[in-house]
Amino acid sequence: MSSLYLVALGSNRRHALYGAPEGVVRAAMEELAAFGTVLARSPVIASAAMGAAQRRFANAALVLDSELSPPALLAALKRTEREYGRRRGQRWGDRVLDCDIILWSGGAWRSGSRSTGLVIPHPEFRRRAFVLAPALAIAPAWRDPESGLTIAQAHARLTRCRPLPR
Structure with missing residues (x-):
């Protein structure tokens, strides 16, 4: 049985090939x-550096129809990150x-702790315009x-615009 996934992607470092x-x-x-059938791809947007990152990011999202379970898809995504040169670090x-x-x-998913396990929905996505803007382009509903x-x-x-504090 397949499931639909909303996957966010980001990069802020060059790759030798890409x-x-x-x-x-x-x-x-x-x-x-x-890992399945990509049903929709968002445009790639630029966003400001966050946290310890020093460079601007390119961000996007896609909708994936996959037979993989959430933990299996996460493992595949992490393997892809490593293949692109991602190293554990800061x-x-x-x-x-x-x-x-x-x-x-499938709704919500929790395995392990919030800091070390898989949590769906992603715990921070509601506060991240660089995730919501690409997602809005392909999965607004x-x-x-x-x-x-x-x-x-x-x-x-x-x-939304908020009034400045007085």
Whole structure:
């Protein structure tokens, strides 16, 4: 039985074969077809560096129809990151490729602890415009099983104008 996954991709380091981060993300989106059928690909967007990262990121999202279970897909994504040259290191640092499962058609999933295991929906996606903006382009009606909000609603809440404090 197959499941649908919303996968976020990001890069902010060059790759010898794929070039600039945008090229890395585009190549990785093609390679993830090895894990199922890619039903939709977002445009690649540029976003500011975050945390310890020093360079701007290229970010995108895709919808994948896959026979893999969430842990099996996560293992495949982590293997792909390593194949692209990702090394374990500083959290939120510069990286050639980062792939995260954001949502899946099975609802919520938890294995292990929040810091070491797999948690779906991704615990931070609601606060990350660089995840929500690409996801909005391809999956606006997908619902967060915890909040009940669609991607479009979560994006609107995150990006709406707020009055300045007095």
